Amino acid sequence: MEIPTYEDMLAAHDRIRPHIHRTPILTSSYLNELTGARLFFKCENFQNAGAFKVRGASNAVFGLSEAEAARGVCTHSSGNHALSLSYAAGRRGIPCHVVMPRTAPQAKKDAVRGYGGIITECEPSTSSREAVFADVQAATGGNFVHPYNDPRVIAGQGTCSRELLEQTDGLDMVVAPIGGGGMISGTCLTLSSLAPEVKIIAAEPEMADDAYRSFKAGHIIADDAPVTVADGLKVPLKELTWHFVSNHVTDIMTASEAEIIAAMKLTWQRMKIVIEASCSVPLAIILKNKDAFAGKRVGVIITGGNVDLDALPW
Template identity: 75%
Template sequence: MSSATKPTMIIPSYEDVLVAHERIQPYIHKTPVLTSTRLNEMTGAELFFKCENLQKAAAFKVRGACNAVFGLTDEAAKIGVATHSSGNHALSLSYAAGRRGIPVTVVMPHTAPQAKKDAVIGYGGKIVECEPSTSSREAVFADVVAQSGADFVHPYNDPRVIAGQATCAKELLEQVNNLDAVIAPIGGGGMISGTCLTLSHVAPDVKIYAAEPLNADDAARSFRAGHIIADDAPNTVADGLKVPLKDLTWHFVSKYVTDIFTCSEEEIVAAMKLVWKTMKIIIEPSSAVAVACILNNPEVFKGKRVGVIITGGNVDLDKLPWMNK
């Protein structure tokens, strides 16, 4: 969907979230919530980690992808689906399409982690490569859709996807009582938008924070400016957070997010390594951004019960960010 055409924006409702959760349950895990005494001591907060790194395809994006794919009519499904993505949405849409037995094509930057490319192929997806910029991926993708007529499942600026991602926060609230805040990484804003959608209806007093790499801080700058500021090709180890906000995700971010914090590349890598060592779970750099931002802002989170959404665990084990340093 091109933002240039300014179509009427469809904002998903909480009823859409309930329908989505019912629809996708056969295809996803209800991921666990883990805690860490060590990280609680370091932050002065009670942290509750919603582990979407243990989700199907090791990413929260399976939720939105499954909702979109299994919500298609049989006629539309036969033509297939397509998207552009740096990785987790690509492999998640491939997973969902594979479960329904329909074609899927994904446009990925040639710099995307090999582990994510391998996962797309493993799930039956077809990859078309592009340059590592938003403008390139959108231009290449336009050609793909023109040729195939496939249903475009946007990585985040899609009401079906946001309703699916909102089921993560829904589960978190069912698993943990009396949260004071929830924090999640922000790139294009799909997870944060879903979190806003759920919390604004079910727990409106819970504060919502977003975490972003300083090297790709367009959401933070947009938040301060009051309008979308889009970077075309930011460079960060958090490869899942390189894309800009769009109109639908901006609606949720501008209306419901309390604040957006940033962290450096060194802080992201240190937080990722800390979670690996302390909690013995594999998280990817994009997930570590939330942990780094909590460590950077102890005054905000101290004494609070905080839900931390760990968004994914897809990493290239041969190219870990702390290697050769």
């Protein structure tokens, strides 16, 4: 599989600039004091479509030839990639078919439909998702934009860390959630070229810790249907994201369900911003491992804010 390059990331940033926000960096003196670190939160919850995934989705959609675009796009996703691809496809005026687990948050399903995406539901497992998707792609002929195991998507996600470096005056570490590994791979792609001295830490739920176990074992270990409040982090690594994780990630740390929910609630209370459980995992692992982060300048990527307000975990 083609491995995206730093030049691919630069081209992606130019391509998607009209379709994304340059999201802000927020800080919290309270959280700095609590953790002993200087935290710089890159707020992709303020991104178009409410998540960082619009970067990779837009790069894929707007990189299609006219002939390819005429067939539309299709994907499978638990939510944010589905709505991001629907957003990008809508901007280009092409159809978008998405396969989503029936248990996906209603807020994300509503957003997909609001952007014009056409949903086919599947059971909440990787095997069901991929089987149903194969039928949808065969019926529609759409261009498959994988949620993360796609060089176009990873190049797009890498633009987030480029902005983060431009917006902060030097970092010691960057922490981001890991599920399938698209954001972490994009982070690796950019930092390995622009700031190879910066440590990259991936944050994962204990209840969906296949990336952690893969990292320790030295090969991909995939869970089919983990159960965690962090609904965006249930999918396993694939070959392309494993390349970046195994070569560039410094460490993977995990947090319990209670720790994830507590970090999510704390962010809402202290920073006054809406974030998903999936993107509270980085703060959860920082709070859990204070000694590893104390005295450091740490970039924290908040990946999204598409929350079902009628089903908050607390």
